[in-house]
Amino acid sequence: MTKRQLTLLATTALTAMQLASAPSHAQSAPIVVAQAREELGPDGKPKQPPKEAPKGAPPARPGAAPQPPQHQAPPPPPQPQHPAAPPPPPPQHPAAPPPPPPQHPAAPPPPPPAAAPHTPPPAATPAPAAPKPPAGPTAQPQEREREMERERQKMAPPAPQQPAPPPAAAPHAPPPAAAPQAPHTGQPATPPPAATPPAAAPQQAPRAGQPPAPQAAPQAAPTTQAPRPAPGAAPGGQTALPPAAATMARKPPPAVAAPIPVVRPAQALTPIAPGAAAPGPRRMEDFRAQRQESDQGGRKVFTEPGRVIVVDPSGQSFIRHDEDERFRFGARDIRTERVGGEDRTIVFRPDGTQIITIAGADGHLLRRIRRDRDGREVIIIDNGFRDPSAVGSFYVELPPPVIRIPYDRYIVEADVAAPDVIYDTLEAPPVDRIDRRFTLDEIRYSPSVRLMMPSIDLNTINFETGSWDIPPDQAAKLQVIADGLNRAVGRNPREVFLIEGHTDAVGNPVDNLSLSDRRAEAAAELLSRQFGVPAENLTTQGYGSQYPKEQTDGPSRINRRVTVRRITPLLDGGAGAPPPPR
Incomplete structure (x- = not known):
């Protein structure tokens, strides 16, 4: 058993x-x-x-x-x-790496530092996930050893079980060292990160979807930079001056800080009957011989009948005339009186209205008032204040305005513009914010101030050479502008418009300045005498060839022009009426 x-x-x-x-x-x-x-x-x-x-x-x-x-x-x-x-x-x-070669060839991009940062994170987690499915749960210890060795070859992480292989994987350690270089290269230029995600995408497309998440972050960087060109562009309006207006802002300030001398009439003003010809010379040859030149305080001063011209060392030239001359046409009577330290010139019209011009002791305009037959007064111009920062009390410098309207609505060409456009321009507000009021002299002699208002250019009037008379066949070209002026004054009796005269660069600069000033005055006279525009609502100024629209020294019909500009907002600061006369 x-x-x-x-x-x-x-x-x-x-x-x-x-x-x-x-x-x-x-x-x-x-x-x-x-x-x-x-x-x-x-x-x-x-x-x-x-x-x-x-x-x-x-x-x-x-x-x-x-x-x-x-x-x-x-x-x-x-x-x-x-x-x-x-x-x-x-x-x-x-x-064993041959099975991952599809991943390891993607690892060679690590030599470019941009791709290096993407390889370390995915290699840590997704690599073990790939071999686990083929092996059973019982073979986990052997697979872990393989994963550890694969990781040592790619990333050289510390392995507690086999300390000897890490030194063999040391040559692969530099790639992780290159990782910090990649973010450094991505900081100065954002486009590289955008280029790296596509390179990293093929590496981790077969793997888990974790890497795409870090790729979304670099893609967000270009989106933040996409709007950068937008500020560079100017959507919503122009931010620079138009070519024709840019020349007005390039003039240096006067070098001599002294007021422009006033023009005092040689004799008492007398009325001019309606329809009568204007007295005095009508061509440059008639008084050129009477012009006198002198040196005053480092600048040249020219005096001629009815005008004073100042040529500053800065290159700018200024001209002044007596505007009371225009009020003589159609006047019933003209009186001059002195009240306190002020000189008053009163023009009586047939309808009973009075135009009162008040000048200071130095002859500079202080106020202009219209008084109707019932005694009601409207203050049209008030220069009863002085800006201490103004050069010579007549010149100020402003930064260029930000123009937010189309160029053809900022400088309107009268020969091609529709009547409605002209009407709107004669009532248009300033193109930029106005911080204070300006005197009439500051407006006349400061180009940066005039740039605040849109303008209308009329270059179809043909003057005879050296003359400022407007032929009868040319007067009709002012009809639309006259209608717009009367319409604006009818709505606001305090409206004031500046009539500017410009010439081309042909000829003597002093002659051109005098000629342009007289042509502007002739246009204002015609608007009042033939079209009924109130003379007190107009003021004139000549600029010669200092502000050309076409940059040429030769003859230019574009540069020979008359410009009409609304200046009411400049006189009253854009809001409110000036204080009453003192």
Whole structure:
């Protein structure tokens, strides 16, 4: 009986050993297949994977705990072979990268520093995710070793199990060192980050969707820079002066800070009957010989009948005349009286209205008032204040205005503009904010102040050479402008319009300045005498060839022009009426 029992025990032990060894082979079988795919089968050690199973076998032996003492004899032979197994893994793992080559060729972009930052983060997490699916849960320890070695080759992270491989992976350590360089290169120029995401996309497209999230951040950077060109453009309006107006802002301030001398009439003013010809010279040749030149305070001063011309060392020239001359036409009577320290010139009209011009002791205009037959007064111009910062009390410098209207509505060409456009321009507000009131002299002699208001250019009136008379066949060209002026004054009796005269650069600059001033006055006279525009609502000024629209020294019909500009907002500061006369 004992022999039979021993035999049965032996057979049961053998069957148990076979059963115990069968699952270990099943567990090692997929690993052998993986090694065969890695082309490691021809190493001459096909039995190495099953002999590696003993490592995995111990976890399986807990179920067969009674037999280990008997089966301890077979394990010793595999032990000498398993130490040989560790050396093969290094040659096998270099071959293991071939499965990830689609990922590792994407890793060469790390030499460009831009792609380097993207490789470290994905390699840490998605790499283990890829090998896990093919291997079963029982082969986790072996797969972890492979992952650790793969990571050492790519990123060279510290491995606690195998300290020797890290130095071998040290050459790969520089790529992570290049990672800080990539953000540095991305800071000065934002376009590179936009170029890097597409390069990183093929690397991690097969992997998890985590990398696209960091790619969205660099794409947001170009979106923040996209609006940068927008400020560079000027949507919503012009921010620079039009070419024709830019020349007005380039004049330097006067070098001599002294007022422009006033013109005092040689004799008392007398009325001129309606329809009568204007007295005095009508051509430059008639008084050129009477012109006198002098040097006053470092500037040249020319005096001629009815005019004073000042040529400043800065290159600017200014001319002044007596505007009371225009009020003589159609007047019933003219009286001059002195009240306190002020001189008053009163022009009586046939309808009973009075035009009162008040000048200071120095002859400069202080106020202009219209008094109707009932005694009601309207203050049209008030110069009863002085800006201490103004050069010579007549010149101020303002920054160029921001023009937010179309160019053809800022400088209107009367010969092509519709009547409604002309009407609107004669009532248009300033193109930019006005911070204070300006005197009439500041408006006349400061180009930067005049630029605040739109203007109408009329260059179709043909004057005879050296003359300022407007032929009868040319007068009709002022009809539309006269209608607009009367319409504006009818709505606001305090409206004031500046009539400017301009010439081309042909001829003597002093002659051109005098000629332009007289032509502007002739246009204002015609508007009042033939079209009924109130003379007190107009003021005139000549500029010669100082503000050309066409940059040429030759003859230019465009530069020979008359300009009409509303200046009411400049006189009253854009709001409110001037204070009453003192």
